[in-house]
Amino acid sequence: MSATIKDVAKLAGVSVATVSRVLNDLPGYSEETRIRVMNAVAELRYQPNAIARGLVNKRTQTIGVLFPSVSSAFSSEILHGIEEAAQEQGYSVVVCNTAEDGKRTKKYLQVLREKQVDGIIYSSGVLKEEYHQTLQAMAIPVVLVATKSEYADIPYVKVDDHQAAYDACAYLIRRGHRRIAMIGGPAHDVIAGEPRIAGFRAALADHGLPPDEAPVLDGRFIFAGGCEAAEELLRQAPEVTAVFAAGDEMAIGVISTAARLGIAVPAQLSVIGYDNLKLAEMCYPPLTTVAQPLAEMGRLAAAKLIARIETGQPEASEILPHQVMERGTVSTRE
Amino acid sequence: MSATIKDVAKLAGVSVATVSRVLNDLPGYSEETRIRVMNAVAELRYQPNAIARGLVNKRTQTIGVLFPSVSSAFSSEILHGIEEAAQEQGYSVVVCNTAEDGKRTKKYLQVLREKQVDGIIYSSGVLKEEYHQTLQAMAIPVVLVATKSEYADIPYVKVDDHQAAYDACAYLIRRGHRRIAMIGGPAHDVIAGEPRIAGFRAALADHGLPPDEAPVLDGRFIFAGGCEAAEELLRQAPEVTAVFAAGDEMAIGVISTAARLGIAVPAQLSVIGYDNLKLAEMCYPPLTTVAQPLAEMGRLAAAKLIARIETGQPEASEILPHQVMERGTVSTRE
DNA sequence: CTGAAAGCGCTTACAG
DNA sequence: CTGAAAGCGCTTACAG
Numbered sequence: 001m002s003a004t005i006k007d008v009a010k011l012a013g014v015s016v017a018t019v020s021r022v023l024n025d026l027p028g029y030s031e032e033t034r035i036r037v038m039n040a041v042a043e044l045r046y047q048p049n050a051i052a053r054g055l056v057n058k059r060t061q062t063i064g065v066l067f068p069s070v071s072s073a074f075s076s077e078i079l080h081g082i083e084e085a086a087q088e089q090g091y092s093v094v095v096c097n098t099a100e101d102g103k104r105t106k107k108y109l110q111v112l113r114e115k116q117v118d119g120i121i122y123s124s125g126v127l128k129e130e131y132h133q134t135l136q137a138m139a140i141p142v143v144l145v146a147t148k149s150e151y152a153d154i155p156y157v158k159v160d161d162h163q164a165a166y167d168a169c170a171y172l173i174r175r176g177h178r179r180i181a182m183i184g185g186p187a188h189d190v191i192a193g194e195p196r197i198a199g200f201r202a203a204l205a206d207h208g209l210p211p212d213e214a215p216v217l218d219g220r221f222i223f224a225g226g227c228e229a230a231e232e233l234l235r236q237a238p239e240v241t242a243v244f245a246a247g248d249e250m251a252i253g254v255i256s257t258a259a260r261l262g263i264a265v266p267a268q269l270s271v272i273g274y275d276n277l278k279l280a281e282m283c284y285p286p287l288t289t290v291a292q293p294l295a296e297m298g299r300l301a302a303a304k305l306i307a308r309i310e311t312g313q314p315e316a317s318e319i320l321p322h323q324v325m326e327r328g329t330v331s332t333r334e
Numbered sequence: 335m336s337a338t339i340k341d342v343a344k345l346a347g348v349s350v351a352t353v354s355r356v357l358n359d360l361p362g363y364s365e366e367t368r369i370r371v372m373n374a375v376a377e378l379r380y381q382p383n384a385i386a387r388g389l390v391n392k393r394t395q396t397i398g399v400l401f402p403s404v405s406s407a408f409s410s411e412i413l414h415g416i417e418e419a420a421q422e423q424g425y426s427v428v429v430c431n432t433a434e435d436g437k438r439t440k441k442y443l444q445v446l447r448e449k450q451v452d453g454i455i456y457s458s459g460v461l462k463e464e465y466h467q468t469l470q471a472m473a474i475p476v477v478l479v480a481t482k483s484e485y486a487d488i489p490y491v492k493v494d495d496h497q498a499a500y501d502a503c504a505y506l507i508r509r510g511h512r513r514i515a516m517i518g519g520p521a522h523d524v525i526a527g528e529p530r531i532a533g534f535r536a537a538l539a540d541h542g543l544p545p546d547e548a549p550v551l552d553g554r555f556i557f558a559g560g561c562e563a564a565e566e567l568l569r570q571a572p573e574v575t576a577v578f579a580a581g582d583e584m585a586i587g588v589i590s591t592a593a594r595l596g597i598a599v600p601a602q603l604s605v606i607g608y609d610n611l612k613l614a615e616m617c618y619p620p621l622t623t624v625a626q627p628l629a630e631m632g633r634l635a636a637a638k639l640i641a642r643i644e645t646g647q648p649e650a651s652e653i654l655p656h657q658v659m660e661r662g663t664v665s666t667r668e
Numbered sequence: 669c670t671g672a673a674a675g676c677g678c679t680t681a682c683a684g
Numbered sequence: 685c686t687g688a689a690a691g692c693g694c695t696t697a698c699a700g
Binding site for chain 4: 014015016017018021027028029030033052054055056057058
C-alpha cells in the first residue's frame, strides 16, 4: 500500500498535525522539522490522498461538465477550453454526455452530487426547470456555456446569437446579395434556433428586403440536415444566390450538396456558416463563417465557475464577441 | 447542509450500520426496517457521499483518460466511446489533456493518483518508460487505446496499423494505380508513423512495384501538414495518380490543395485517407478511407479497464478490424 | 435481525 | 513551535 501521513509522521518523528502543516504550507514549525518532514515525504514517496482531504475539506477540486454530445466538434472545442482553464487552477474535469436525454441528465446530476463536485458547467441546450431544481438542491455553483437561462443565479457565457445572425446576413447583403435563404435550427429552439432566425430576418428588414419572403429551412444543426435542406432549397428557390447556414456542419452540407448538383460555390451560390469549427478551414473553398470563440468560451466559463467556488461571490454573465471570418465561400454580386 | 447517514438513522430510529446495509443491499434487516429506512431517505432526500464511501472502500468509481489533444476529432470519438461504456458501468471519467507535454503528463498522473482513480486509459502516443514507472508505482490498472507498448502488464486495443496501411495501398493498386505516394506521420513515430509506412511499402513490394521509389512525405497528421506535403508532392512528382494519406485530416488537406491547384479529385488524383473521422463524409467528394472503429475502441478499452478493476484478472490486448470505406475520392485506372 | 465501535486518511481547533 | 484528539461520512467486522 501507499504511504500515509502517519507513516511520514512516524519516520520524521513528528505528529501528523505537523506533517499536515508543512504539506499545506501553514505556519507553525521550525525549519528543521520542515526538512525532516520533507525528507520523510521524499523517502516514502508520499502522495496525499485527495479523497481523505476532500472528506474533511468538503472540496474535491473537481468540476463536472454536461454536454449534449461529447463527440461533436463544437463540444470538443469548448471542452478543450474548459479543461485548460481548470487544469491551470488545479481542478479536474469529469465529462458527462447527456445525449440530450432527460433521464441520463438527471442520473448524471445525481452522480455529480454524490461525488461532491465543486461546481458544474452546463453546455449548449436548454436548462430545464427540472434540472434547475435539482441543481438548486445540490447548492453548488453552476455556469452555462453556449446557452443561457432565466435564472438569475446562473451566469452564462455565450455569444449574442441574434446579433451574430444579423451580422452574417448583413454581410451577405453588403456583398450584394438580395435573394438570401437561411438554414437554421428548429424554430422552437429558444437558444440557437429562434434567436438566429430572428436576427437573420431583422437584418433583411433593416436593409429593405422583405423578411418574410426569405426561405428559412430547418437543418437540425447537423451535416445531413444541411444537405437535405440545401437540396430542397435549391429545388424550390433556385433564384437564391446566398445562404446563411446557422452552423458550420450544415454549411458544409450545403457546399457538398451544391458540388454534387454541379452548382459552383461561391460563383453561383454563396454560403456563410456559423461557429468557425476547425472544419471550416478544411473544406474547399474554405468556409466563410461567423466565429464564436468556443475554446475561449469554455475557458471563461471554467474561470467563472472556479472564481465562484473559491470566492463565493456571484459572477456576471458575459457576452463574447463574434466575428465574421472572410474566407472563400461568399462572392460579390453587383 | 445535506443530510448524512446519521440523520436518516436517527429519523428511522435505527443505527447507521443498518442504514448502510439497506442502502447497499446487504442482508440483515427486516422488511419493516427497510421501509422505515427508505422513508427516511426519501423524506430527507438523502444522497450518499461518494467521497466518504471512497475513503473506506478504496474505490472511487472513476477513471482517468489521458489524451494528447482533447479537441481533435480523433480523440473526441474515442472519448465518446469511453464515456459511454464507463457511464453504463457506473464509472465517471476525468479527461486530461497532456498536450503531448511530458511535464503536464507527469503532473496529471500525480493528480490522478492523489484523486485515487481506479484506473487509467492512455490514448494514442508512446507510453514513455518514465510514465510506465510512475504508473507502476501507482499500482492501478492501465489500458492503452490507439497505441501499444512493450509492457506485458498493459493491454492495448487498437487496429493493425501495418495491415491497415497495407490494405489502403493494395486497394489503390487494385484500382489500377501504379504511381502511388504516401503522406504519413514522422518516420520515427513508432506507433502511427513507421508501421504505416512499412505497410504501405510492403503492399507495393508484394504487387511488384518498387517500394523505394514511391514518395513518402511527412504530414505530421495535421491538415496543414497534409496541405504542405501535397503541394510539394504535386510539384516534385506530378506523375503520381494516387496518394495514401495516413490520417483523414491530411487527406482532406490533399484534397483542398488539389482543388486549389485545379487538379480534379478523383479524376486526376485519387486519395485514400485513414481513420474515418466524421469529417470524411463531410467533404466533397466524400473521402474514401480506411476506417478505425474509434468509438468502439474507446468502449472496449473502458470495458477492459473496468473488468480489470473489478475482477483483478489481467485482460488481453485486442486488435480490432479495420475496413476500407469506399466513397468518392478514388478512381479506377486502366 | 441489529447496534456499538473501529477505522479509512486527512485537517483543524485547542491546549500547551 | 508542537501534539493529542475530534471529526469529516461512510463501511465492516464483531458481538449479541
